[in-house]
C-alpha cells in the first residue's frame with residue numbers, strides 16, 4: 001500500500017520552504033500522482049521515447065530521479081545493448097527509497113544511482129536525458145548552463161525530455177490554469193488548507209517559466225528541434241532533439 005500524503009493537512013505555524021526530505025520521500029508516489037495532471041501519461045511516454053532514441057553503447061540520464069519512476073520506465077523500454085542508466089538526485093532520502101524501489105524489479109539493464117547536484121554532474125555519450133519536473137527547482141540563473149551541458153553531452157540525434165510546471169505569459173490564462181490545477185487537486189482529495197499551505201511552501205523554490213522561455217533557452221543551449229508534446233493545465237512536457 002502506498003502511504004498517503006497528509007503533509008500539509010494540519011495547520012503549520014512556521015511554514016518553511018518545501019524540500020525533498022524523508023517526509024516527502026515517504027509519500028512521494030501518492031503526492032506526485034495527486035498533484036501533477038498527466039504525470040502517468042508522461043512517465044509512459046518517457047518509456048516510448050527511450051525505445052525510440054536509445055542508441056547502443058550510450059548512457060541514459062534521469063536527472064532529479066526522486067524514487068526512480070522514470071528510471072524504471074526507461075529500464076523497461078531499453079532494448080539496445082551496452083547501455084547504462086544514470087539516475088541522479090541530491091536528496092539522500094529520495095535515493096535511499098529509489099534503491100529499494102528499483103531492487104524490486106528484475107532487469108539486465110545497469111542503473112547507477114548517484115547522489116549529486118545535477119549542475120555539477122558530467123554528462124557524456126548520452127542518447128536520452130530526462131528532466132521530469134526537476135529544472136523548475138534549479139536556480140533560474142543556472143538553468144541555461146545546465147541545458148547547454150546536457151546538449152553537449154548528447155550524441156547527435158539524442159533527446160532531452162523536459163517536463164515542467166509552466167506559467168502562462170497571459171495573466172488571465174495563467175490564473176485560469178492555476179485554478180484548474182487547484183480543481184484537479186480538490187478532485188484528488190486535497191483540502192483548501194493543503195492546497196494553500198503547499199502553494200506557499202513552493203513559492204520560493206519552484207519558479208516556473210513560460211513555454212516560450214523554455215523554447216528560446218533550449219534553442220540557445222544548442223538544440224535544433226524543440227516542441228511541446230504534452231500539456232494539461234499548467235503542467236507539460238517538451239521534447240528537444242540535438
Ligand SMILES: C[S@@+](CC[C@H](N)C(=O)[O-])C[C@H]1O[C@@H](n2cnc3c(N)ncnc32)[C@H](O)[C@@H]1O
Nearest residue numbers: 020064065066069089090091117118132133137
Ligand atoms: C518533482 S521531483 C522529480 C520527480 C521525478 N523525476 C519523477 O519523475 O518521479 C524533483 C526532484 O529533483 C531533485 N532535485 C532538485 N534539485 C536538484 C539538484 N540541484 N540536483 C539533483 N537533484 C535535484 C529533488 O530532490 C527531487 O527529488
Ligand SMILES: O=C(O)C(=O)C[C@]1(C(=O)O)C=C[C@@H](O)C=C1
Nearest residue numbers: 031032035036133165198202206
Ligand atoms: O503540488 C504542486 O503544486 C506542484 O507543483 C507539484 C509538484 C511538482 O511539480 O514538482 C511539486 C512538488 C512535489 O514534488 C510534487 C509535485
